[in-house]
Amino acid sequence: MTNLLTEDLRETEAALLAELREQRRKIRECWVGDGSPGQLTLGQKIADRVAATMGSWRFIIIQSGILLVWVALNVTMIVYHWDPYPFILLNLALSFQAAYAAPFIMMSQNRQQDIDRRAAEGDHQVNLKAELEIELLHQKVDALREKEFMILTESVRRLTDLLVEERASRGGNVPEG
Numbered sequence: 001m002t003n004l005l006t007e008d009l010r011e012t013e014a015a016l017l018a019e020l021r022e023q024r025r026k027i028r029e030c031w032v033g034d035g036s037p038g039q040l041t042l043g044q045k046i047a048d049r050v051a052a053t054m055g056s057w058r059f060i061i062i063q064s065g066i067l068l069v070w071v072a073l074n075v076t077m078i079v080y081h082w083d084p085y086p087f088i089l090l091n092l093a094l095s096f097q098a099a100y101a102a103p104f105i106m107m108s109q110n111r112q113q114d115i116d117r118r119a120a121e122g123d124h125q126v127n128l129k130a131e132l133e134i135e136l137l138h139q140k141v142d143a144l145r146e147k148e149f150m151i152l153t154e155s156v157r158r159l160t161d162l163l164v165e166e167r168a169s170r171g172g173n174v175p176e177g
Contacts, residue, residue, distance in 0.1 A: 013132050020125050044111055054101050054105065
């Protein structure tokens with residue numbers, strides 16, 4: 001029974017190791033060693049750049065400054081009011097920006113989600129491998145305990161036999177059992 005379980009674990013372990021190696025190879029093909037993208041399409045590069053730019057404090061500060069200047073110039077009498085209150089042109093520009101930025105950001109997030117999913121699958125496979133290793137270690141410890149128990153049982157039996165022989169040779173009472 002133990003040998004069958006050990007053989008089954010070794011086969012499962014070998015299959016799992018082969019699968020992990022294949023996944024690692026695929027990940028290495030997609031990503032360069034420094035963590036930067038390897039073979040990305042032009043669309044993926046653009047999406048990543050747009051998402052990185054629009055998700056930065058620099059972009060938020062610059063855009064906030066532009067909005068403040070836009071509003072200030074259109075509220076004060078310094079220049080011609082090209083977009084008087086309620087700033088319909090500004091709303092149109094911001095809506096246009098949001099309409100085009102959202103798909104780029106979603107594409108970048110979807111790609112990152114795929115990368116994270118592959119990493120999670122790899123982690124899951126590693127956890128399975130660790131679980132198999134722990135199970136194998138439990139079997140080895142159980143086998144060692146069983147072997148130790150058998151040795152101790154045999155030692156007790158031999159000592160009992162020696163004790164019985166010694167009492168018999170002295171002519172003493174030999175307990176039954």
